[in-house]
Amino acid sequence: xxxxxxxxxxxxxxxxxxxxxxxxxxxxxxxxxxxxxxxxxxxxxxxxxxxxxxxxxxxxxxxxxxxxxxxxxxxxxxxxxxxxxxxxxxxxxxxxxxxxxxxxxxxxxxxxxxxxxxxxxxxxxxxxxxxxxxxxxxxxxxxxxxxxxxxxxxxxxxxxxxxxxxxxxxxxxxxxxxxxxxxxxxxxxxxxxxxxxxxxxxxxxxxxxxxxxxxxxxxxxxxxxxxxxxxxxxxxxxxxxxxxxxxxxxxxxxxxxxxxxxxxxxxxxxxxxxxxxxxxxxxxxxxxxxxxxxxxxxxxxxxxxxxxxxxxxxxxxxxxxxxxxxxxxxxxxxxxxxxxxxxxxxxxxxxxxxxxxxxxxxxxxxxxxxxxxxxxxxxxxxxxxxxxxxxxxxxxxxxxx
Ligand code: NAP
Ligand code: MG
Numbered sequence: 481x482x483x484x485x486x487x488x489x490x491x492x493x494x495x496x497x498x499x500x501x502x503x504x505x506x507x508x509x510x511x512x513x514x515x516x517x518x519x520x521x522x523x524x525x526x527x528x529x530x531x532x533x534x535x536x537x538x539x540x541x542x543x544x545x546x547x548x549x550x551x552x553x554x555x556x557x558x559x560x561x562x563x564x565x566x567x568x569x570x571x572x573x574x575x576x577x578x579x580x581x582x583x584x585x586x587x588x589x590x591x592x593x594x595x596x597x598x599x600x601x602x603x604x605x606x607x608x609x610x611x612x613x614x615x616x617x618x619x620x621x622x623x624x625x626x627x628x629x630x631x632x633x634x635x636x637x638x639x640x641x642x643x644x645x646x647x648x649x650x651x652x653x654x655x656x657x658x659x660x661x662x663x664x665x666x667x668x669x670x671x672x673x674x675x676x677x678x679x680x681x682x683x684x685x686x687x688x689x690x691x692x693x694x695x696x697x698x699x700x701x702x703x704x705x706x707x708x709x710x711x712x713x714x715x716x717x718x719x720x721x722x723x724x725x726x727x728x729x730x731x732x733x734x735x736x737x738x739x740x741x742x743x744x745x746x747x748x749x750x751x752x753x754x755x756x757x758x759x760x761x762x763x764x765x766x767x768x769x770x771x772x773x774x775x776x777x778x779x780x781x782x783x784x785x786x787x788x789x790x791x792x793x794x795x796x797x798x799x800x801x802x803x804x805x806x807x808x809x810x811x812x813x814x815x816x817x818x819x820x821x822x823x824x825x826x827x828x829x830x831x832x833x834x835x836x837x838x839x840x841x842x843x844x845x846x847x848x849x850x851x852x853x854x855x856x857x858x859x860x861x862x863x864x865x866x867x868x869x870x871x872x873x874x875x876x877x878x879x880x881x
Contacts, residue, residue, distance in 0.1 A: 482820050486538045486777075487514035488570075491521055496792060497802045497865060498548045501809060504612035504869045505876070510813075510828055512678025515542065519570050521551050526600055532570045536577035537774055543819060546812035547574075547779040548805065568669035571769075574777060575609055579662075580769040581669035583740070584752050584781050586759035587766055587807055590756055590841045591855035595758045601738030603755050604679060608666045608775030611658035618654040621645075627653040651811055658693070663700045665772040671709045673770055674718060674740045681720045683742040684728030694792050697744065698722055756781065761848040765800025768811060778811040780804030788865075797864040799847035806836055806872075844871045 488593055489498060506512055517535035526532055539545040549707035550555055552569040567832040575582070585604040586594075621627055625647050631640040644653060674681045685694040705713075705720050713720060724733070725747060732741060743751055749877030756765045781804060788798040810829040840849065846868050853860040863871060 482513070482822065483544075483816060484513045484542060485534060485813045485816055486542050486545035488535045488547040488550075488777075489516065490519055490784060492551065492786055492789035493792060493798065493800050493865075494780070494782075494784045494805060495520060497740060497788070497800060497805050497869075500866055500869050501802060501806055504866075504873050505806065505832060506809065508873070509657075509832075509876075509881075510825065512840050515548075516633070521545070521553065521557070521561050521563070521567075523874060524550075524567050524570070525561065528564070529567045529570075529573070531843050532567075532573045533577065536574040539574070539578060539777055543775050544812050544816045545775075545777040546808050547777055548684045548808075549782060549784045550778055556563040575769060577664055578769060578771040578775055578777065579673055580609075580771040580775070580777070581673075582609060582769050583664055583673050584756070584765055584767045586638055586756065587764045587803055588759070589764070589837050591853045591858065591860075592764070592840075592849060593852075593854060594760065596733065598733075598735070599737040599758065602759075603732065603735075603737045603751045604673075604677070604740045605748060605755055606666075606670045606673065606740055606742045607744045607752060608663070608743065609748075610662040610666075610745065613654070616654050618652065620674040621647050621651050622651050623647050623649040623651075629655070638820075656693075656695075658698070660700060663697055663875050667701045667704045668708070668772045670740060670742050671705065671713075671720070671768050672772075672774070674720075675709070675712055675716055677739065678716060678718060679740040680718050681740050681742060682731070683720075683722050684725035684747070685722075685744055686725055686763045688724060694744075701742075707742045713858060723749045752781075760852050761801060763804055763846065763848050766804050766807040766811065773867045776812070776815050777802040778808040778815070780794050780808055799862055799868070800865045801846040802865060802869060803836060803840075806832065832872075832876060835879060836872050836880065839868070839872045839875045842870065842875070 496602050501629035515538055517531055519532055519535060550570045553563055553566050558566050583604055583606050586602045588602055627644040627688060629642045629644055630638055633639050670681060685697050687695040687698045701722060756762055762782040767779050767781040769777040785800050788800045792798050810833050814826045844863055845853060845860055845862050847862050850860045
């Protein structure tokens with residue numbers, strides 16, 4: 481490897497898997513070159529979260545990162561780890577610095593049939609990670625009062641006022657916003673991801689009801705598509721479709737998958753959990769953050785698998801699925817290989833993916849997959865976390881070395 485990967489270590493069970501993946505599946509086969517940042521909670525606390533910012537800045541500089549799952553502290557974690565502060569979500573911090581979009585895509589393998597059996601290809605989901613209800617202001621309104629939407633100029637002088645509602649009884653009100661530049665960056669990230677992965681783009685919002693707000697999303701997407709992407713999409717044989725969110729939901733259910741489903745913030749939050757569940761296990765969902773200027777951060781979509789970690793600490797064996805974390809590494813290695821013109825590195829990553837799928841298809845897997853596995857004549861065998869990684873290495877060696 482020439483250019484280093486930005487490596488962001490994490491917490492709990494995924495931190496354990498992280499070290500084992502490197503030891504068993506990477507270091508014996510390639511010379512890993514990484515710039516290491518420890519995003520584990522103790523180090524974040526020690527550096528007052530400076531390490532997270534440094535890792536994000538390294539990603540801006542080097543272009544490709546691989547990240548382990550990390551704890552987002554809550555009150556209970558502050559006590560458990562004796563934290564100086566309730567540090568913010570590292571993913572949120574990194575996303576803000578890179579101004580990126582998160583794409584999630586399931587890892588399909590023979591023998592694991594999605595709950596929607598028609599979905600034979602992966603459905604990738606892009607979630608806009610800015611604004612709407614996630615940065616909203618809301619309040620309760622007493623009966624008899626009125627709520628207004630007021631816009632002021634830089635000096636605070638009122639330029640627009642609209643009545644939201646004259647409350648005849650007690651109620652609630654909410655103010656949400658978004659930014660044209662954020663929607664535009666989101667649109668470009670989505671169109672770029674679709675081009676790279678050869679996927680049609682389906683975007684749905686509710687512009688028939690929200691004639692200014694949702695309609696603005698639709699307009700910005702249409703404008704950017706027409707001016708910057710239409711020709712490239714035609715050349716790549718892929719399409720862009722906008723339709724109402726209800727229509728997209730209905731079409732997705734009937735589809736065979738294989739598209740990028742672009743979602744506004746709330747839709748993406750909800751629908752990505754539905755899609756992940758439908759494809760089987762959280763341990764089989766990969767995730768990548770892509771910035772509009774082409775920086776990449778690869779990770780698993782799941783968290784640190786706390787329940788398994790507590791078992792591990794007690795000295796019990798766990799059967800935690802490492803596949804999404806392996807995919808974070810292979811995704812990053814492939815992208816690094818592609819950017820550096822290092823075909824050997826990209827080929828290694830592809831082979832590691834193939835060996836992982838081959839291992840599961842031949843009946844060796846972690847406990848989460850066992851009840852889902854159905855493949856004629858193959859009896860699923862439940863391995864421990866480490867046992868499964870060793871099995872993958874055995875298969876890899878048999879096929880490729
Ligand atoms: P989680 O770690 O994703 O785990 C939830 C449950 O899903 C697990 O208890 C396990 O079910 C199952 N699961 C998830 N990944 C699995 C895998 N690889 N193999 C087998 N089973 C798996 O979510 P959480 O418990 O809500 O969150 C734990 C911590 O992770 C929190 O501190 C949270 O802040 C953090 N988190 C981080 C990220 C990130 O860094 N991207 C994302 C989400 C959450 P069973 O227990 O039934 O086996
Ligand atoms: Mg959600």
